[in-house]
Every structure is written in structure tokens, then in C-alpha cells.
Amino acid sequence: QGTRDHPPAQAALRDRLLSAVVSCFKRHGAAAIDTPVLELRETLMGKYGEDTKLIYELQDQGGELLALRYDLTVPFARYLAMNKISNIKRYHIAKVYRRDNPATTRGRYREFYQCDFDIAGQFDPMIPDAECLKIVHEILSDLQLGDFVIKVNDRRILNGVFAVCGVPESKFIPACSTVDKLDKMPWEEVRSEMVGEKGLSPEAADRIGEYVQLHGGLDLIERLLQDPKLSQNKLAKEGLGDMKLLFEYLTLFGITGKISFDLSLARGLDYYTGVIFEAVLLQQEKEHVEEAVSVGSVAGGGRYDGLVGMFDPKGRKVPCVGVSIGIERIFSILEQRLEASGEKLRTTETQVLVATPQKHLLAARLKLISELWDAGIKAEMLYKKDPKLLKQLQYCEDTGIPLAAIVGEQELADGVVKLRDVATREEVRM
Amino acid sequence: QGTRDHPPAQAALRDRLLSAVVSCFKRHGAAAIDTPVLELRETLMGKYGEDTKLIYELQDQGGELLALRYDLTVPFARYLAMNKISNIKRYHIAKVYRRDNPATTRGRYREFYQCDFDIAGQFDPMIPDAECLKIVHEILSDLQLGDFVIKVNDRRILNGVFAVCGVPESKFIPACSTVDKLDKMPWEEVRSEMVGEKGLSPEAADRIGEYVQLHGGLDLIERLLQDPKLSQNKLAKEGLGDMKLLFEYLTLFGITGKISFDLSLARGLDYYTGVIFEAVLLQQEKEHVEEAVSVGSVAGGGRYDGLVGMFDPKGRKVPCVGVSIGIERIFSILEQRLEASGEKLRTTETQVLVATPQKHLLAARLKLISELWDAGIKAEMLYKKDPKLLKQLQYCEDTGIPLAAIVGEQELADGVVKLRDVATREEVRM
Numbered sequence: 001q002g003t004r005d006h007p008p009a010q011a012a013l014r015d016r017l018l019s020a021v022v023s024c025f026k027r028h029g030a031a032a033i034d035t036p037v038l039e040l041r042e043t044l045m046g047k048y049g050e051d052t053k054l055i056y057e058l059q060d061q062g063g064e065l066l067a068l069r070y071d072l073t074v075p076f077a078r079y080l081a082m083n084k085i086s087n088i089k090r091y092h093i094a095k096v097y098r099r100d101n102p103a104t105t106r107g108r109y110r111e112f113y114q115c116d117f118d119i120a121g122q123f124d125p126m127i128p129d130a131e132c133l134k135i136v137h138e139i140l141s142d143l144q145l146g147d148f149v150i151k152v153n154d155r156r157i158l159n160g161v162f163a164v165c166g167v168p169e170s171k172f173i174p175a176c177s178t179v180d181k182l183d184k185m186p187w188e189e190v191r192s193e194m195v196g197e198k199g200l201s202p203e204a205a206d207r208i209g210e211y212v213q214l215h216g217g218l219d220l221i222e223r224l225l226q227d228p229k230l231s232q233n234k235l236a237k238e239g240l241g242d243m244k245l246l247f248e249y250l251t252l253f254g255i256t257g258k259i260s261f262d263l264s265l266a267r268g269l270d271y272y273t274g275v276i277f278e279a280v281l282l283q284q285e286k287e288h289v290e291e292a293v294s295v296g297s298v299a300g301g302g303r304y305d306g307l308v309g310m311f312d313p314k315g316r317k318v319p320c321v322g323v324s325i326g327i328e329r330i331f332s333i334l335e336q337r338l339e340a341s342g343e344k345l346r347t348t349e350t351q352v353l354v355a356t357p358q359k360h361l362l363a364a365r366l367k368l369i370s371e372l373w374d375a376g377i378k379a380e381m382l383y384k385k386d387p388k389l390l391k392q393l394q395y396c397e398d399t400g401i402p403l404a405a406i407v408g409e410q411e412l413a414d415g416v417v418k419l420r421d422v423a424t425r426e427e428v429r430m
Numbered sequence: 431q432g433t434r435d436h437p438p439a440q441a442a443l444r445d446r447l448l449s450a451v452v453s454c455f456k457r458h459g460a461a462a463i464d465t466p467v468l469e470l471r472e473t474l475m476g477k478y479g480e481d482t483k484l485i486y487e488l489q490d491q492g493g494e495l496l497a498l499r500y501d502l503t504v505p506f507a508r509y510l511a512m513n514k515i516s517n518i519k520r521y522h523i524a525k526v527y528r529r530d531n532p533a534t535t536r537g538r539y540r541e542f543y544q545c546d547f548d549i550a551g552q553f554d555p556m557i558p559d560a561e562c563l564k565i566v567h568e569i570l571s572d573l574q575l576g577d578f579v580i581k582v583n584d585r586r587i588l589n590g591v592f593a594v595c596g597v598p599e600s601k602f603i604p605a606c607s608t609v610d611k612l613d614k615m616p617w618e619e620v621r622s623e624m625v626g627e628k629g630l631s632p633e634a635a636d637r638i639g640e641y642v643q644l645h646g647g648l649d650l651i652e653r654l655l656q657d658p659k660l661s662q663n664k665l666a667k668e669g670l671g672d673m674k675l676l677f678e679y680l681t682l683f684g685i686t687g688k689i690s691f692d693l694s695l696a697r698g699l700d701y702y703t704g705v706i707f708e709a710v711l712l713q714q715e716k717e718h719v720e721e722a723v724s725v726g727s728v729a730g731g732g733r734y735d736g737l738v739g740m741f742d743p744k745g746r747k748v749p750c751v752g753v754s755i756g757i758e759r760i761f762s763i764l765e766q767r768l769e770a771s772g773e774k775l776r777t778t779e780t781q782v783l784v785a786t787p788q789k790h791l792l793a794a795r796l797k798l799i800s801e802l803w804d805a806g807i808k809a810e811m812l813y814k815k816d817p818k819l820l821k822q823l824q825y826c827e828d829t830g831i832p833l834a835a836i837v838g839e840q841e842l843a844d845g846v847v848k849l850r851d852v853a854t855r856e857e858v859r860m
Contacts (some may be wrong), residue, residue, distance in 0.1 A: 003468055005509050008461035008520065015462065029804055031438035032445065034774035036541050037467060037525060038433055056497075057489040061529060064431060081434050089778075095467060099491060111466050123813035130796075157727075212826065252796040263526060347461035348519075365681040366560075373457055373568065380459035382551035385432040400476065 001109030002102030008211040008347035013338060016345075018093060018115070018142070021325055023116050023140050024213060025091035030132060033090045034397045037097075041065045043311070049173065049270045054098045073271070073304070073322065080120055081311030085319050087121035094325075095419060103346075109328060118322030120308070126242055126310035129198075129275045129377050130249035132323040136279050136299045137255045139325060145298070145333060146281040151215070151262040154163040154243055154274050156300070157224075160236020164229040165207035165269065167200055174198045175268060180266035183296070185281075187213060215262040218247050239274070246275065267302060274303030275321065319332045338356045351401040352419075354381040355392040362386070364407045368417065372405070379405075431502070432532030432540030438777035444543075444761060445767060446521060446775075447573070451545050451755055454569050455521035460547055462633070463520045465505040465526075472835065473494045477504045477737070479700045480607065484528045484790050498527035500548045503701070503734070503752065510550055511741030516748050517551035523757075533751070539758060548752030551632045555557035559681035559705045559733060562753040566709050566729045567685045569755060575728070577712040579644070581692040584673055584701050587654075590666020596657040597630055603700060607836060609642050610696035611728070613710075619644060631741035645692040673688070676705065697732060705751065711763075726757045746794055773829075782833040782849075784811040785822040792836045798847065802835070811836075818821060826852040 006014060010022040044055055044067050056068040072092045074244035080088070093115045102110055108190045117135055133150060140148050158179070162172050178193050187209055194205045211230075214220060223243050230236045243261060255320040269278045279299040308318035338345065340396050354369040358361075362385050372379040380401065382392055389406075396404055406427075416429045436444060457474040474485055474497050499505050509516070523545045532540055547565055549558040563580060570578050588609070592602050608623050616805045617639055624635045641660075644650060649673050660666045673691060680686050695705045709729040731753035738748035768775065784799040786792075792815050802809040810831065814820055819836075826834055836848040836857075846859045 003466035005466070005513070006464035007513070008463055008518075011462040011464050014464070024633065026779050027808045029778050029780040029808065032441040033438055034436035034441050034444070036433035036435070037540060059487040059489045061487065072647040083435070083437070088438075097468075111468060118815070121813070124815045127792075127815075134800065134803070170581065247794055252793055253800045260448065325818075344690065348459050349456050350459040362557075363682055364677055370683045371566065373564070378457045383549070383551070383557040385554045385557075 002100070004109065009345055010054070010335065012345050012347045013335060014113075017327065017331055017334060018113075018140055021115050021139055022091070022093065022326065023141065024135060024249070025115075027138075028089070028117070028135060030089045030117055031090040032397060033079065033092055033332070034094065035072075035092070035338035037068055037081055037095065038066045039069050039075055039078070041067045043078050044065075044070055044074060046317045047269075047300075047307070047310075049177065049268060049273060051098075051268065054100050056097045056099050058348065069143055070098060071096050072114050072324070073118070074307070075116060076116070076322075077304070077307040077320070078152060078311045080308045080320075083314075083416075089117075089119045089386040091115070091117045112328045115323075115325040115327045116322055118320055120318050120320045122319055126245045126249060126275075128253055129242075129252065129321050130246055132301055132321055133246075133250060133259065134253050134255060135275070135278060136301075136325075137258060138281060140281075142332060144290075145281055146280055148258060148298070149282060150259050150277055150299075151265045152259055152277045153262055153265040154239035154275050155238030156216060156235040156274060157263070158240060158266060160230055160233040161208060161211045162320065163235070164233050166204045167208070168264065171200065173201060176266045177209070177268050179208070179217065179264060180268055182264040183195070185271075197423065208409060212264045215260050215264070217256065217259070217261060218244070220261055221247065221313075242371075265299065270366045271307045272302040273305045276300075277287070277323075290351070296329070298329050300324055346400040349378050350399065350401045351378045351382045352380075352397050352405050353392060354379055355404045355406050356387075357389045357406060357408040359386040361407060361409075361412075364412055368405065368407055393420075393422065432530070434539065438829075439775055440765065442775050442777045445763060447757065447761055447764060448543075448545070450572055451569055451757065452521070452523065454565060454572065455545075455547050455646075457568075458519070458565060460519045460521040463509065463522055464507055464524065464602075465499075465502075465507075465522070467498055467525065469499050469505055469508070473508050474498075474500055474504060477701060477740075478655050479603065480700065481528075481696060484530050486527045486529050486647055495587040500528060501526050502544050502754070503548070504737070506548060506550075507734075507737040507748075507750070508741045509736045510748055510750075511746075515550070519547075519549045521545070521547045536562050542758045546752055547755075548750055550748050550750045551748055552621075556675045557707075559672075559673070559751050560676055560683065560722045562731055562751055563676075563680060563689065563707060564683050564685060566687060566707070566753055567683075567850045570709060570711075570728065573760060573764070575711055575760065577683045578709055578713060578728070580689050580729075581695045581711045581743040582673070582676070582689055582705065583695040584669035584705050586669030586704060587673070587693070587768060588615055588696060589642045590660055590669060591638060593665070595641070596634045598636070601630065602630060605630060605638070606696045607698050609638070609694060610698055611698075612694035614641060630807040642694045645687070645690050645694070647686065647691060649676070651677065673704065684789055691760060697730065701734040702732040702738045703735045706732035707753075712810050726759070728759050730754055730756070741743075744753070776830040778810075778829060780810045780829065780831045781808045782810075782835050783822060783831045784809055785818045785819060785835060785836050786817075787836045787838040789816040791837065791839070791842075794842055798835060798837055819847045823850075823852065838856070 012289050021343045022267050048070055057069050058066040080287050095111055097111055102108055137149055150332045159172050164174055167175055178190055178198055191205045195202050221240055224230055225240050250259055258397050265278055280297050303321040304318040354365050356365055365381050369379050369381050402422055404420040411418055419430050420427045465810040478500055480591050485500050488496040525541055526544050527541055566580055592605055597605055608620055608628055613743050621635045624630045625632050646755050651670055652720050654660050680689055695708055708727050712726055733751040739745045783796050786795055795811050799809050830854055834850040839849055848857050848859050850857045
């Protein structure tokens with residue numbers, strides 16, 4: 001339940017999608033790494049807040065207690081600490097596991113791919129952070145998924161907001177995960193969850209509401225830097241200063257048109273410490289085909305400066321910022337789009353079918369195809385001793401093979417091959 | 431334990447290796463598929479003989495009882511039956527899991543990659559089987575791993591041998607797994623395991639010994655076809671007839687020089703029904719470097735005509751033959767070879783570093799690098815506001831970036847960029 005097989009057509013589409021993403025990661029100078037699907041249970045515990053319950057645990061069959069990785073970020077941090085790496089730019093594309101309620105039509109599975117790009121190291125503020133946003137912008141533009149917006153916020157700004165609204169520090173994380181629901185429910189419901197479930201005072205909730213419903217650009221940053229309460233809070237001031245710097249860099253990249261500083265963005269995970277961001281596709285109301293796929297976030301990430309230190313015996317910190325591309329949702333969109341277009345994706349790359357028009361010529365086919373393979377040519381033949389020529393040509397048409405190399409008795413006698421263009425039926429002897 | 435992280439240098443080498451294997455699979459017209467790492471426990475049970483105990487089981491957290499796949503063959507068969515596919519040529523490269531005693535120096539891990547190519551469908555005898563052997567030959571030749579031999583046998587011949595030697599049918603499978611150890615222990619030990627642990631009579635064991643120590647080519651096949659006892663056994667006769675046909679096809683492919691018909695080859699898995707094969711590298715005694723890696727089998731496979739039927743509600747059979755490339759062992763060899771050569775593999779593909787020779791030029795770097803990225807050029811810059819030029823050029827040398835695009839005050843004023851070849855120090859303004 002919540003997993004799926006990928007038949008050839010899907011595997012081919014996924015390949016195409018992943019290679020677009022990988023080529024962007026490589027364009028930004030990232031190296032690939034790989035880590036095991038299995039992690040020690042203790043590595044994963046206490047990193048995912050309320051979602052820790054979604055971790056798949058392996059049976060205790062003797063030896064270490066193991067679990068399946070929930071994302072690629074925690075294993076990455078574990079890898080950095082274990083190998084004392086303080087500086088790396090890497091990407092990692094692999095499957096992760098969540099014992100969640102699957103919603104497969106919306107691209108939510110229990111086993112799914114994540115595509116992560118992260119920059120680890122002590123650098124000057126906001127330069128790597130800006131590059132992560134540039135990457136999201138490049139990938140979403142390259143894939144032509146339609147209009148999108150990248151929401152940006154900062155955990156320090158949110159925490160500053162909670163503090164100046166009178167929320168005790170112990171309730172920052174629960175308050176955060178409630179604010180994060182503002183994209184799915186109206187403020188009234190979020191407010192009542194804050195007061196009811198999370199135990200905030202109604203006054204605090206109302207004050208929070210005034211902030212978290214704001215969104216804008218550099219102008220909003222400037223306004224909040226002048227805000228009498230917020231400007232007195234050290235964390236918020238730091239966050240707003242960095243946000244201003246980020247917008248300067250994004251202006252130089254020419255991408256601020258798609259960026260929105262949005263105070264309602266909170267993101268659920270415990271480990272974020274600074275900038276956070278999330279890209280959402282904007283619904284295109286005109287195209288009915290795409291409305292059927294209810295997409296939301298297609299990329300997200302942020303800064304997590306404390307996570308590596310949790311795995312280091314001496315608590316040595318390695319600041320990190322990264323982005324995860326929501327490949328499964330994007331895949332759903334591309335799949336639906338391909339289906340609507342009626343285009344048939346080839347699942348193989350075969351260039352030529354080796355065929356015979358008469359019986360008793362299997363040996364000739366085997367000799368020729370062997371020569372082609374040895375010359376690096378992608379070639380197939382039917383696994384029949386005496387197939388009909390029509391069947392062989394039909395196979396070419398069904399699978400998109402453009403050429404047939406035909407050896408008949410005459411060709412054998414003349415020492416030639418007849419090469420046929422399947423679509424035009426043109427033939428040359430060679 | 432028994433798993434490992436792949437740092438960038440290893441990931442890059444693995445990528446290079448896998449793409450050589452994939453390009454061979456594609457040359458033979460295979461399509462890619464993907465299946466989940468998780469399978470229902472019941473799918474995996476009863477397929478792996480004595481090795482069933484090595485399957486990783488997930489904890490029962492409510493819902494289905496799950497396990498991690500042990501290989502890619504059983505999931506492939508399950509996929510064919512579930513989707514009623516009776517005809518496909520596919521490859522699949524993915525991780526599998528075995529709760530085995532790891533021997534990491536010999537490339538044996540608990541999590542490791544398998545690279546499988548299989549042909550499913552009802553075809554004329556031995557044509558797909560011959561192609562699988564051709565593929566092993568191509569891959570091992572392409573990778574230049576040194577001399578190798580591909581041992582071939584047939585389960586029907588082995589079963590015929592057991593029958594004519596007086597082994598009861600119920601003991602065929604245990605006898606098979608003992609014979610399989612002949613490549614690791616002398617005949618005397620294999621014989622005593624047969625008599626002691628497996629309960630064969632000493633006479634039967636001696637008679638088996640006369641057969642399973644034979645190996646050769648077409649001549650041996652002809653001789654056994656004349657064998658007074660074996661030629662009376664229906665299964666053995668079928669197997670020998672097909673083996674003869676296989677050798678004819680392999681002769682047309684021009685690869686019999688590396689093929690050995692070897693009656694001691696048995697292979698441990700329950701599901702094989704016909705041809706089986708295994709490729710081993712031959713030790714090169716002169717090169718001491720390679721002796722350190724104790725390699726054995728680097729590819730194996732065979733025909734399994736009954737496996738798909740085990741998953742079909744109506745028992746509908748789909749004949750299959752396939753090969754699995756032992757990518758981990760090959761990887762160990764290549765890794766050791768690379769180390770010995772002192773060659774440094776680049777882990778990134780960055781073409782140009784955007785650099786500045788003076789302070790206060792971060793904005794110029796950000797603008798230029800953004801232009802380069804948008805033009806599809808692989809570019810990096812240091813994440814520092816004011817890095818020293820020397821540091822920037824040093825970074826190029828350390829990571830193998832061939833070019834530096836330098837923008838200084840003069841270049842900005844002139845509206846040009848200075849492009850520097852890092853190795854030759856040649857510079858052009860453009």
C-alpha cells in the first residue's frame with residue numbers, strides 16, 4: 001500500500017525528469033553522494049517532530065536496531081559528522097520511506113524519491129541560501145510547469161514574532177506547526193487550533209495573526225525592520241537583516257519576480273534554524289486538464305545550522321542550507337500532461353532491428369547482430385527461428401525502431417545488407 | 431554494519447561503472463523498470479532456499495507484513511504476474527538487502543546494488559539465453575577486468591545426473607547446493623557433506639563425483655549425449671540438446687573461447703529450471719595489486735520458467751532468463767585499481783569558476799555567474815564576500831576546474847571578462 005511499480009513508460013519519463021534536475025545540480029558544481037536506506041533508529045529519533053511516528057522500523061532480528069530513512073537530510077548530517085566533513089556541496093537522489101496515509105492521486109506515497117541539493121560549510125551570510133533559491137527557480141523554469149511562486153521566511157523572524165506576541169519559548173515549535181497550516185485552512189481555524197490544542201492565549205493568537213498574514217517583498221522587510229516591537233527582538237532583527245541581504249542577491253540573480261516574503265510559511269520540521277522556503281505552482285484556471293492534479297508545494301528547504309552538531313561527539317557545528325525538489329508531484333504533473341498530449345514516449349533506444357525475409361536464416365541474423373553490438377550499435381532481433389518479415393517490421397513500428405537491417409538469401413550471396421527506413425520504406429543496399 | 435556511505439569519489443566511480451553497464455543493456459534493447467524496496471513478506475518466502483533466513487523483515491506496525499527485497503528477480507516475477515505481462519526485456523539497477531555476515535573487503539555487504547537484465551516470454555529455445563551470455567561477455571570485456579571464464583550448466587542436466595546416480599528426487603535441491611560449493615572446497619569435502627549432512631549414499635556420491643568434475647566444450651556435450659546412462663534420462667537429454675544449441679549460437683557470436691560447460695556449476699537458488707551460468711575472473715598472478723582483492727563470481731544468472739507462475743492466480747507461466755552483474759565486486763576491483771594508479775577522479779563537472787581580484791565585487795560575481803548558469807554553463811564561485819584571488823585559483827586546482835572567469839574593476843569598466851586557463855595561466859579578454 002502506498003508503493004508502486006514503475007513500468008517502462010513511467011521509468012523513462014522519470015529518467016528524463018531526473019536528468020533535468022541532476023543537470024541543474026551539476027551546473028551548480030555539486031558532487032553526488034550515496035548513503036544507505038537503513039539507518040540506526042537512534043539516528044532518526046527526535047529529528048522530525050510530530051512525524052517521528054511515520055518512521056518505518058525494522059524487526060529486531062538480532063544486532064543493531066534499524067529503521068528506513070525518512071528523508072535525505074538527517075542521513076546527510078549524520079554522514080558529515082561521522083566523516084568530520086566541514087565543507088561540501090552535494091546532491092543526492094534516492095528513495096525515502098514514510099508510514100503515512102498514502103494519497104496516490106496527489107502524488108503522496110509511502111516510498112518516494114527525494115532530490116536534494118545542500119551546501120554545508122561556514123560561509124558569508126546568504127550567499128549559499130540565495131543559490132538554493134536560484135536552483136529552485138532554474139528547475140521549475142526548465143521543466144515548464146507553469147507559473148510558480150517561491151515563498152520565503154526565516155525561523156528567527158517567526159520565533160521573534162512569537163516572542164513579541166507573548167508566546168512562551170516552550171511553545172514556539174507547536175505554534176510553528178500550526179502556523180504552517182495557513183496555506184490549507186483559513187486563519188480562523190488556525191487561530192482556534194492555537195488556542196484550543198496548543199494552549200496559546202487568545203490575545204497572543206490575535207497578535208500572531210496580524211503578523212503571519214503579511215506577505216510582500218523588500219518593502220515589507222523594510223517595514224518590519226521599523227516595527228516598534230519586532231525591531232526590539234534580537235532574533236527577528238537578525239532574521240530581517242539577512243532577509244534583506246537575501247533579496248539583494250536575488251535581485252542580482254534577476255529572480256525576485258517569483259519570490260514572496262511570506263510570514264505564514266513555517267515548515268514542519270524541527271531542525272530548521274534560519275531561512276526557510278517553499279515553491280508552489282499557481283493554479284492555471286484556463287487549462288482544465290491540469291486542474292485535475294491538485295498540486296501544492298513542489299520544492300522546499302531551508303537552513304539547518306544545528307543538525308550536524310547533534311551527531312558530533314563534541315557538538316561541533318557545520319552550518320547547512322539545502323533544497324529538496326518534490327519530484328513525485330512534478331512527476332504526476334508531467335505524466336498527466338504526457339497522457340493528455342497523446343505523445344508516446346519510447347521506452348527503449350534501439351536503433352536497428354536485424355531481420356530476415358526468408359526461413360533458415362537465424363545464423364545470418366545472429367552473426368550480423370553480434371557485429372552491430374560489438375560496434376556499439378543498439379540492435380534487436382526477434383527471438384524466433386523463422387519470423388515473418390511483416391511481424392518484424394510491425395515490431396519496429398510498435399516500439400519505434402527507426403531502421404531494419406535485412407539479410408535475405410540474395411543479400412547473403414552478394415555480401416550486403418539491405419537497410420530499410422521503417423517510416424518511409426526507403427531501402428539502400430550497403 | 432555491512433552498509434556504507436559513498437563519498438563523492440566513490441559515487442563518481444560507481445556512476446561511471448553503472449553507465450557502462452546500462453549502455454550495454456540499452457544496446458540490447460532493454461527498457462528500465464522500477465519496483466519498491468518493500469515487498470510483502472509472503473512474496474519473498476519460499477523462493478531462496480536456505481537463504482530465506484537472510485531476509486530483512488519490517489516491524490509489524492499495523493497493516494501489511496513487509497520485508498526488504500532480497501534480489502530483483504522475485505520482484506520482477508511478481509511484477510509480471512501482477513500486471514499480466516507475458517513479454518518484456520527489461521533491466522533494473524537497484525539496491526537489495528541481505529542479513530548476511532558482511533565481508534566488506536571482498537565486496538560483500540548487507541545493502542548492495544544489483545544490475546539485472548532479463549528476457550521474459552515464450553520464444554524459440556536458447557536464443558534469449560545466448561544473448562544473456564553475450565551481454566556478460568560484452569560487459570566484462572568493456573570494463574577490461576582481465577581474463578575471465580563464463581561457466582555454463584543446466585539444472586536439467588544436474589537433475590539427470592542425480593537421477594542416474596541414484597539420488598531420490600526429494601534430495602535434488604540439497605544435493606545441488608552442496609555441488610555448488612565445488613569452486614570453494616575440494617571434492618573430498620563436498621563428498622563428505624553429501625554423505626554426512628545431506629544423507630546421500632556413499633556410492634551415489636561417488637557416481638556424482640565422476641560427472642560433476644567434468645568440464646569442457648562441444649566435445650564434452652557430444653560425449654555426454656552418448657553416455658549410456660545419461661542419454662537414457664529424459665531431462666538430461668533435453669538439457670544436453672539445448673546446451674548443444676546454445677554452443678552453436680555462442681559460436682556465431684564468436685565468444686565460445688570464454689565459455690566452459692562445467693558440470694560442477696549448480697547455483698544456490700531454488701527457482702532455476704534450465705540453463706545456469708556464472709562468470710569468474712581468473713587470477714592474474716603477475717599483478718600483485720589485484721591479488722589483494724579476492725574476487726570470485728562477477729556475474730551470474732539462468733533460466734527460471736516457473737517463478738512467474740508462482741505469483742499468478744491461475745498459475746500461468748512466463749518463461750524467463752536473465753543475468754545479474756555483480757557490480758559490487760567489480761566496483762571493488764575498479765576502486766583498488768584507481769587507487770593504485772594514483773589517478774584522481776573529478777567529482778564535479780564545473781567548467782568555470784567566477785572570480786574577482788579585488789574587494790567589493792560580490793555583486794559583479796553574482797551577476798556574471800547567474801548569466802553563466804542561465805546559459806547552461808557549469809559554474810561555481812566561492813561563498814565569500816571578498817576572497818583572495820590566490821584562494822580562488824587554488825580552489826580551481828584542487829577541484830579540477832579548468833577555467834576562471836575573472837571580473838576586476840578594469841574588466842567591469844571595459845565591459846569585458848578575463849578568461850584564464852588555470853593550467854597554462856594563459857588569459858584572454860572577451
